[in-house]
Ligand code: HEC
Ligand code: HEC
Ligand code: HEC
């Protein structure tokens with residue numbers, strides 16, 4: 001019995017110290033506090049900053065289940081812990097925000113440590129195919145971020 005409790009304690013320790021427990025989506029507005037320049041160009045130039053509008057426009061013509069299928073690519077973190085739920089519950093996550101590429105930001109916002117956020121082009125490029133076709137991503141080869149995140 002003691003071994004069981006020791007095991008459970010170990011699992012809990014790993015869970016809390018590894019940061020898995022803490023990583024949640026915070027919304028792009030929160031990033032603006034420290035990355036004002038990136039935020040401003042994103043708001044101004046990235047179509048992602050308005051990606052929910054396309055879904056909303058269609059909402060009268062689609063069944064709720066069909067509509068939810070759009071969320072995976074047109075919002076931030078849909079279906080993941082702390083991600084988009086619906087427009088009312090999580091308005092800050094309704095567009096495709098910083099964290100769609102950089103990953104959930106809560107741990108990084110607390111620590112301000114670059115290690116707590118997905119930072120390099122190589123790592124980030126792997127996530128594009130979650131929403132864009134492979135052909136489209138290959139065409140992004142040249143400075144991809146400049147277009148997708150506009151910074
Ligand atoms: C409280 C301040 C603060 C907030 C809020 C913040 N960051 Fe940072 N961020 C930093 C600091 C400090 C660095 C490291 C110094 C630097 O590279 O400018 C950094 C670095 C980064 C990097 C570079 C990582 C690397 O490997 O070089 C990325 C990407 C990043 N932040 C994304 C975000 C995103 C996305 C958000 C919102 C979810 C966010 N940050 C919110 C302070 C913050
Ligand atoms: C697999 C991911 C994915 C799903 C699911 C998805 N979309 Fe999209 N959608 C995209 C991407 C990526 C683009 C941008 C295409 C590009 O520029 O390469 C886009 C573009 C659009 C556009 C054009 C926007 C513009 O400004 O021109 C509309 C409208 C749209 N989607 C509506 C929807 C609706 C409605 C649904 C649900 C029925 C949906 N999408 C589901 C990925 C998706
Ligand atoms: C379409 C994906 C995408 C989105 C959306 C995005 N970024 Fe980035 N970001 C990148 C990529 C890719 C890099 C890595 C650039 C490199 O390796 O040269 C990057 C790099 C960064 C860096 C490191 C310094 C720099 O400018 O190179 C910061 C800070 C950052 N992003 C913050 C943000 C913030 C804040 C937002 C939202 C307002 C955001 N990003 C939205 C893809 C994105």
Ligand code: HEC
Pocket residue numbers: 045046047048050051052054072073074075076096100101124125127128129130131132140144145147148149
């Ligand atoms: C969570 C889904 C998602 C991810 C991940 C994602 N995108 Fe997008 N992206 C979209 C959607 C949706 C649009 C279309 C928004 C609209 O027009 O309403 C879009 C638009 C674009 C566009 C159109 C041009 C513009 O003006 O904004 C480019 C280029 C792009 N993304 C590049 C990228 C790159 C590069 C990556 C990876 C670093 C990436 N995207 C990751 C969903 C995503």
